[in-house]
Amino acid sequence: MKPILRLRRYYLAIKIKAIQVLYIFCLLAFGTDYGQGILKVTTDKLVYSYGDMIEVKVWFTNNTDKPISIYGSSNCIARINFNDVQMVTYCTADYREFYFAPGKSKVWIWYLDPKVLGIPTVDGKQKIVGYCYPFKDSVYITAQKYCGGIVFVGLKDSVSDEEYNKLRDSLNASVIARSYNTREYEEWSISNKSIDSLVAKYKADPRLRWIQAKRDLYFAKQFETDIDYTKEAIPNIYSLSQNYPNPFNPETTIEYTIPVEDANFASSTNHVTLKVYDVLGREIATLVDEYKQPGNYKVTFNARHLERSREMNSGVYFYQLRAGSFIETKKLCFIK
Structure with missing residues (x-):
């Protein structure tokens, strides 16, 4: 089994300007035709109702007459980061070649669930940007700010279960996961509250070792296609x-x-x-x-x-x- 690399999210403290942008990164290595190819980012629709799942597709097409290769982790050949929140991506430690014959395309798909990720974090127009150096593409959608999501909390041995029950009840939170055989952390599902506002409010709470939004992200599937998603099409x-x-x-x-x-x-x-x-x-x-x-x-x-x-x-x-x-x-x- 390939080793899984996971970053302990609660050691991260990253601040980025609050621009509603979704970034998608790929690592590309080209042969003699460096800089050729087409990147395309699409969504399943342009206007979303509150809480709607957002489907994001990233297409890369070799529109040249020579092969192109992309190199990277099997699970992280494309990665997503959503504006001012840290998305945790799980990557296998392998390093492999993704080969594109002329005219071939590869598609990566993500399903962004607001109930899990707590996004969008603002109302209105959202910008989704995809990058595969030196290419980039963008698409705009309209969606409402979502109140809810999952938070990851560190527990203290000195705090009683009764006290944590009271805290969860006050937040209308339910436990969906906890550390195995230890009293180290729990994952709480939150509804009707911005998880980012919740984290800001409780990050200094003496009952908690830490608290932060839990935003683990995986692309749902990938596949190759003969569809030439190019300018001619x-x-x-x-x-x-x-x-x-x-x-x-x-x-x-x-x-x-x-x-x-x-x-x-x-x-x-x-x-x-x-x-x-x-x-x-x-x-x-x-x-x-x-x-x-x-x-x-x-x-x-x-x-x-x-x-x-x-x-x-x-x-x-x-x-x-x-x-x-x-x-x-x-x-x-x-x-x-």
């Missing part, structure tokens, strides 16, 4: 296609593309709206109203799903795509 211009079928009743499909605009192929999310109007300019339906990453999209419009006040009669209507400064309008024809 993603559009480089905005477009709005003619709906089909046209005329239609009751359903039609509209396709559109959101391009990559950055020369470094970084994520460039746009707020996108796709709406249907009548000939007087009155809004009939909103088909899309959200941030979109570069890519090809299609949406189905079903006239039967409209409110009664917006029911469509036979005739000509318009649908309009807005994304950044791009605006395009096309006609569609509805028949009863």
Whole structure:
């Protein structure tokens, strides 16, 4: 079995500016084409409700005609650190080569659970940044600050179990793990409180040897793919296609593309709206109203799903795509 390296987290005291950034690091070693390849960071969605799991994918693609190798620990070829909190990553002590043939990709996936990690730590827009030197990529999401998580506490022999029970009750905390055969530490699950605020409040409490947020992080899985997640696979211009079928009743499909605009192929999310109007300019339906990453999209419009006040009669209507400064309008024809 490969040895596991674990850093005793309670000896760490790291302070970083409170910018909501998720960093993803990889160690890359290239052959003659040093600096080639594409890194891409994506999430499963762009807007999250309170407490939603956040899925993060890091793609690395060899878009050259020569092999590329990445070197590092099997478990830590990619690592994540979340802004002003220390994420503890467990690494095997091996040092191996990850080989990329031309056109091959590798994907690493993390599932960030707010109930475990106590993130996000602030409300609003969050920035996820991925690095594989010399590459980097970023994506923005919107999520609410989460109150809850897990704290790691050191116990004192001089403090009674009754006193610790009172402390846990006052925090509405439950024990989810403790040291085996010793009275050294416990892990407490916290709800409805910011674990960072809790740590700041109780770090000097005489009943505790230490207290800190427990944020152990593992990538959930990794896999190789032949999908070439490159610039050729993603559009480089905005477009709005003619709906089909046209005329239609009751359903039609509209396709559109959101391009990559950055020369470094970084994520460039746009707020996108796709709406249907009548000939007087009155809004009939909103088909899309959200941030979109570069890519090809299609949406189905079903006239039967409209409110009664917006029911469509036979005739000509318009649908309009807005994304950044791009605006395009096309006609569609509805028949009863």
